[in-house]
Amino acid sequence: MTATSAVRNLSPRRRAALSGAGLTAAVGVGAVLAYTAPPAVYVPYMAAVLCAEAVVVARTVKRRMVETGSANLRELVSPRNRRHRQRREREARRLNAELRLLRDRLQAGFTGETTERLEEIAADTAVPAASRSWAERILADWRVRPPRAADTAVLADGHFDVLFVSNFNLGGGTTQSNRNEIEMLRAAGKRVGLIHHPLHQMHSARPINAKILSLVDGDRVRMIEGSPKLSCDLLLMRFPPFADRLRDDLPEIDAAQKVLVVNQAPMTYYSLGTGHRPVWDVQTVHRNLHGWIGDHHWRTVGPLVHQALVDCHGKELHGVDLSPEHWYPSFDTAASQCRDESPVPAVARVGRHSRDHVSKWPELAADLRNAYPEREDVAIRVLGGADFPRRILGRLPRNWSATAFDSVDVGEFLRHLDFYVYFVNSTLLEAFGRAPVEAMAAGLPTILPPRFQPVFGDGALYAAPGEVAGIIGDLRADHNRYLKQRRVGLDTVERLFSHEAHRGRFRSLGIDLDGPRLAAVDQAAGEAAVHSSGNGNEEVSSAQAVLTWP
Structure with missing residues (x-):
């Protein structure tokens, strides 16, 4: 095989690379000639090199035009036209994102402004034809959709x-x-x-x-x-x-x-x-x-x-x-899994659970280290992820362990803790504090920033981040005090956040939840629990009985 045929058998990209290498070498030779040869030799040589470069560039552009499907050389090589094309592409992406949002809003019941905007897009000749067509299809699909069935048909008076x-x-x-x-x-x-x-x-x-x-x-x-x-x-x-x-x-x-x-x-x-x-x-x-x-x-x-x-x-x-009255969330305190009353082990298990968000953690590294101390006698357990603490601290301390949010049942997670410590961003307004209530309902002494005191009163302990380790140490050393704080937390949850407390809130608005139907459900749940227990199965909770109500 000759050298010429061997080159022809190469792919276009390899031939282009080989041509570029040859031209680079030729330019190098020209540089040497510029200092060693007379103009009569140097000038014709460089003219030939420039012609060869022009041929290589033309072939490269042609190949790129074929690969990209472009029919306009100026659009391909002109920086100004390239920027213009990129702006059009960005605008098309933005418009398509808006159309998806408008489609979703229309289906969700936001019809007035949404239909007006879709009609505006469909009639705008400056908008790409594909986007106009999509806007028309969204409107057409919505207008011919079947009417929603009235779900109150079985109720004579709705x-x-x-x-x-x-x-x-x-x-x-x-x-x-x-x-x-x-x-x-x-x-x-x-x-x-x-x-x-x-x-x-x-x-x-x-x-x-x-x-x-x-x-x-x-x-x-x-x-x-x-x-x-x-x-x-x-x-x-x-x-x-x-x-x-x-x-x-x-x-x-x-x-x-x-x-x-x-x-x-x-x-x-x-x-x-x-x-x-x-x-x-x-x-x-x-x-x-x-x-x-x-x-x-x-x-x-x-x-x-x-x-x-x-x-x-x-x-x-x-x-x-x-209203001056609060509508506290309710919790099924009967379903809470309480920690046993055994003494705190040598390594106290301190935990918390929340979504992993910058607002859910102290913003200062010093506060984070104090609230969740790195000590050999403390193990920090986190449910919900700990990427943000890692960013704030630069690393997770050796005594930390973190688990993804839904990987463990919250009740099961809390049952294996000894203390609950919940500190968040100092400027975040935590609307209520569901996580601490779940901890108190699980029988955990709970340590919070002082701003939570109006919500939980004596049900929790309040401290600055630097005081957390001392409180944990005091309660661990005095088991009777530990058990007393646990009981106070449980009583607070029962008094403010239990289902019984919430029935009172419903009664204040004219909805009585203590009628005969509730008693019947509780009786059925109790009978189911006895029957299940007699067969060696787990007891059926009242919540489960409600879910299977015919």
């Missing part, structure tokens, strides 16, 4: 004991509070309706949480869609951010009592008497809800949110009926 309006696609405390109350109402034989209201600004297409859907039985608990008019004894709304922008297809509701549970402060952080990072707007939420359901009153989830509203949003509360 009446419920309690109607919930909330964002049911969330995780965390909002969903858990909704779930606990729905279970309590269903156990009492009440009719419960659920109206899902996603957020307008984000996650509007996220599916409803499975924990909520598992309670919908089509009888006592119904998901409401497509009903123009409803009535109820109590309209219970939770999670104010949903009302920053209301759905356009909400039903008319006639309710004897109307309550918004304010379980989140209007801002995420509060310091020096003011708030930072807005979450929702007080007047916007009040105005939207008043326009929909008329007069109603607000109940905060605890004293911390109440105080933030009064101190930092007092002027915005004009016209808002803010």
